[in-house]
Amino acid sequence: MTQRPMIELKDVHKYYGDYHALRGINADIKAGEFFSLLGPSGCGKTTLLRTIAGFEDITSGVVMIDAKHMEGVPANKRPTNMVFQSYAIFPHLTVAQNVGFGLRRDPRSQAEKDKAVAEALEMVGLKGFGARAAHALSGGQRQRVALARALILKPKVLLLDEPLSALDKKLRENMQVELIKLQRQVGITFILVTHDQEEALVMSDRIAVMFEGEIAQLDDPETLYRLPKSRKVADFIGHMNFLPAAIHGEANGEIEVEVLGLGRCHISDKQAPGAVSGGEASIGFRPETLTILYEGQAATDRETTGKVEEVVYYGDMTYYDVKLDGVADPVRISMRNVPGRPVLERGASTRVAWSASALVLFR
Ligand SMILES: Nc1ncnc2c1ncn2[C@@H]1O[C@H](COP(=O)(O)OP(=O)(O)OP(=O)(O)O)[C@@H](O)[C@H]1O
Numbered sequence: 097m098t099q100r101p102m103i104e105l106k107d108v109h110k111y112y113g114d115y116h117a118l119r120g121i122n123a124d125i126k127a128g129e130f131f132s133l134l135g136p137s138g139c140g141k142t143t144l145l146r147t148i149a150g151f152e153d154i155t156s157g158v159v160m161i162d163a164k165h166m167e168g169v170p171a172n173k174r175p176t177n178m179v180f181q182s183y184a185i186f187p188h189l190t191v192a193q194n195v196g197f198g199l200r201r202d203p204r205s206q207a208e209k210d211k212a213v214a215e216a217l218e219m220v221g222l223k224g225f226g227a228r229a230a231h232a233l234s235g236g237q238r239q240r241v242a243l244a245r246a247l248i249l250k251p252k253v254l255l256l257d258e259p260l261s262a263l264d265k266k267l268r269e270n271m272q273v274e275l276i277k278l279q280r281q282v283g284i285t286f287i288l289v290t291h292d293q294e295e296a297l298v299m300s301d302r303i304a305v306m307f308e309g310e311i312a313q314l315d316d317p318e319t320l321y322r323l324p325k326s327r328k329v330a331d332f333i334g335h336m337n338f339l340p341a342a343i344h345g346e347a348n349g350e351i352e353v354e355v356l357g358l359g360r361c362h363i364s365d366k367q368a369p370g371a372v373s374g375g376e377a378s379i380g381f382r383p384e385t386l387t388i389l390y391e392g393q394a395a396t397d398r399e400t401t402g403k404v405e406e407v408v409y410y411g412d413m414t415y416y417d418v419k420l421d422g423v424a425d426p427v428r429i430s431m432r433n434v435p436g437r438p439v440l441e442r443g444a445s446t447r448v449a450w451s452a453s454a455l456v457l458f459r
């Protein structure tokens with residue numbers, strides 16, 4: 097991946113009549129990057145993708161693709177290609193005819209086009225499917241036909257609008273891995289729209305989390321997960337526990353906080369990535385950052401006690417809802433199940449280890 101921006105969005109606004117669908121979007125998407133737009137339904141993901149593709153005019157702002165200003169450039173003249181959520185393949189055509197559809201007016205010889213179609217099919221794992229009628233395919237195979245049809249046109253940017261949402265969980269996970277491999281292999285810039293946070297975390301180099309027409313945070317998956325800038329982002333990505341906190345002092349890059357149920361501790365100011373809102377402070381932590389201690393097991397850091405309220409067993413993991421002493425609402429703790437370690441029962445009293453280094457402050 098180079099650092100060269102393939103797409104530059106500068107203060108992009110979009111109104112549909114009175115409705116302000118995009119409210120000042122700023123982002124640089126690098127060449128060769130796997131970039132995702134993640135957010136709840138209606139936050140403007142498809143709108144943003146369509147403005148990049150040129151299917152939608154913007155009200156104000158700038159869209160640049162490959163250092164060129166896109167104002168007035170129609171969709172078919174942009175170096176982008178879009179795979180729609182409802183992957184409209186033509187059921188009455190064969191797989192090969194579907195994939196070669198965009199090459200209709202291509203001046204190359206038929207033999208060359210056939211070769212390009214075969215290559216595109218091989219790329220998406222459908223080698224030998226060319227003669228098959230398109231209607232005689234599974235959902236996942238249709239999805240790949242739609243991908244091959246977009247890839248054959250060799251776009252600089254591939255725009256994917258929830259391409260996997262129609263697939264069942266297993267197939268979706270397989271396709272996620274295949275899409276990542278494919279993207280590495282062809283090296284083009286991918287922009288994926290999804291409202292599935294796990295999918296975004298698994299697939300992306302960077303993710304823009306959107307709410308109500310705005311980008312709330314743009315970061316790599318690990319930063320988004322570890323250091324969300326707001327409770328809203330934290331809540332949208334995975335599970336985050338919150339406890340009320342009071343700030344007691346701030347000096348030399350350290351913040352002293354009193355956390356309900358955990359007590360007083362020092363954290364680094366890097367653990368408070370968000371802006372100061374002036375509201376009530378709270379501390380957030382992910383379920384895997386607390387540890388249930390078993391009898392005789394020493395805590396590695398700090399320790400508290402609590403009572404197990406709920407147990408959800410997932411095979412490899414167990415999720416416990418634990419009421420920490422002095423806290424009304426339970427917190428979720430996830431533990432990897434290992435042989436020889438019993439799963440605790442509801443009502444059990446337990447010791448819980450925690451570390452100040454895993455806390456995030458929202459204020
Ligand atoms: N053509 C249109 N005219 C008026 N309003 C529109 C139009 N297209 C979208 N909107 C509105 O703009 C907002 C953003 O829509 P958009 O389709 O971008 O959402 P989204 O994030 O893709 O949601 P989803 O996850 O449900 O697909 C929504 O409130 C939607 O109702």
Ligand SMILES: [Mg+2]
Nearest residue numbers: 141142143257
């Ligand atoms: Mg959409």
